[in-house]
Amino acid sequence: MAYKAPVEQISFILNNIVGFPELAASERFVDATPETAGAILSEAGKMATNVLARLNRNGDEHPAALENGKLRSSPGYADGFRAIADGGWIGLPANPEYGGMGLPQALNMSVSEMMAGACLALQLNPLLTQGQIEALEHHASDELKALYLPKLISGEWSGTMNLTEPGAGSDVGALSSRADRNDDGTYSVTGQKIFITWGDSDVTENVCHLVLARLPDGGKGTKGISLFMVPKLIPDENGNPGVANKLKVVSLEEKMGIHGSPTCVMSYEGATGWLVGKEHGGMAAMFTMMNVARLGVGVQGVGVAEAALQQAVAYAQERNQMGPIIQHPDVRRMLATARAEVFAARAICLACATAIDMQIATGDADQAARAAFLTPIAKAYGTDVGCRVADTGVQVHGGMGYVEETGAAQYLRDVRITPIYEGTNGIQAMDLVGRKLSDGGEAAMRLLDEILDAAKAAQSAHPALANQVWQAAETLREATQDMLERDLSERFAGAVPYLSAFARVLGGAYHLKAVQAGGADHLALARVYMARVLPRYASDLVEAQAGLADLTDIDDAVLAGDFRA
Structure with missing residues (x-):
């Protein structure tokens, strides 16, 4: 099945979940009107669907090569990159003074997700270029800006x-x-x-x-x-x-x-x-580039998850084993859970992007702290979901998923790098419990308050779902307070499951918001999330609070499989 950019799903989250209309109402992003945003998502979706997606297998089967010291790109990549550059997509968030559009990162990350879902290997090029543009905008001399920014923004x-x-x-x-x-x-x-x-x-x-x-x-x-x-x-x-x-x-x-x-x-x-x-x-300048790139990598995970899931659903509808396998309970469990996680991960990434934009628009320190707190969660959860869903896609295909002919395995092979580059997910988690909790937990608690507000808003119409999210947020608040009372080595031992728990609870809140704004389909998906994904936060927090002793008590020889008598 060919990839189809999820324009409608992205638009729904922007307009109903993460506060894009409020952002567009700000003076800084006054040009990001609903009409402009809709046109951008529509046109970028067409490019991703009709141009980039056709190149995905080319890159896998005909890799980039070094021939006599010169780089030869995969077939069709030059035309694909030109479509990206000529569409102005590289400069979407860049300074208009140098040829950019000056539009919000929330829109840029939406476009990036669609490009990554269509062809991750090619999308990496504009992602890194955009990061460099931002670093130069903030730190380079006027002479360097004047020379390099127009060329980078144009894609030359x-x-x-x-x-x-x-x-x-x-x-x-x-x-x-x-x-x-x-x-x-x-x-x-x-x-x-x-x-x-x-x-x-x-x-x-x-x-x-x-x-x-x-x-x-x-x-x-x-x-x-x-x-x-x-x-x-x-x-x-x-x-x-x-x-x-x-x-x-x-x-x-x-x-x-x-x-x-x-x-x-x-x-x-x-x-x-x-x-x-x-x-x-140099590190301050480089981190300007890396912070946006980390969110961009989380978005890559979501993009590949979307593409892998689309293919898995299409295969399950076509594959007949005592009827289409999409009717089998376990296959439906895999696909429904994957769809619920993709929704949550996409919402987290776009919430992070919107917070970055709101900080730019308002100068609000709380928005800056919110963006900083959400960045490691978006990067880690987005890429973990990418790997889980791509793996699920292979499983849905059965034996054919292990055969390269279907293309299902490529999604898993491609996305597997995303939890590693731009700072491993373990480092993201340590950043979350270290630097991002160094404010005494203020940013974390503000987010938890927002989650509780979402639960309150849904209480009358959907009490069962709202109560689940409420209880999860209260338990997470207690675990966060416990984290604050531990030293760093203890926090680091539980950092990854703590980040996972926070992501799952955030996902629950965003599903609740979708239920409030959407219809029966969002309610059905939220029920899947609340039954099969959200409850995992509890086991995450058990591990997060397990401490360090059990890890330090094991000798290195035992880890290598050498047990003493």
């Missing part, structure tokens, strides 16, 4: 993020790449970076790398790191791609999935770079 050039090194993954502060000052104000950047998504491209004129490196006087750890713009081709006096910089793609990784996305090992050999932000302030 693309952008990457260069953090990871062979000896510095999650511990970015351990990087060894260095930068030396040149007399002309530029810097010479030397080092090797790995796992660089779309580190080279033949679908754009130039590839612009944001590279973390340490100056000679940069201290140890993350505080001594600076950020540099290092283009593949150095712009000439007219701003056009000029001579080749001293960098190269050493190799492409052979990956489990996203074969159409070239994941590069990059070598910088005294490459010319320009400082972005302040010296030794």
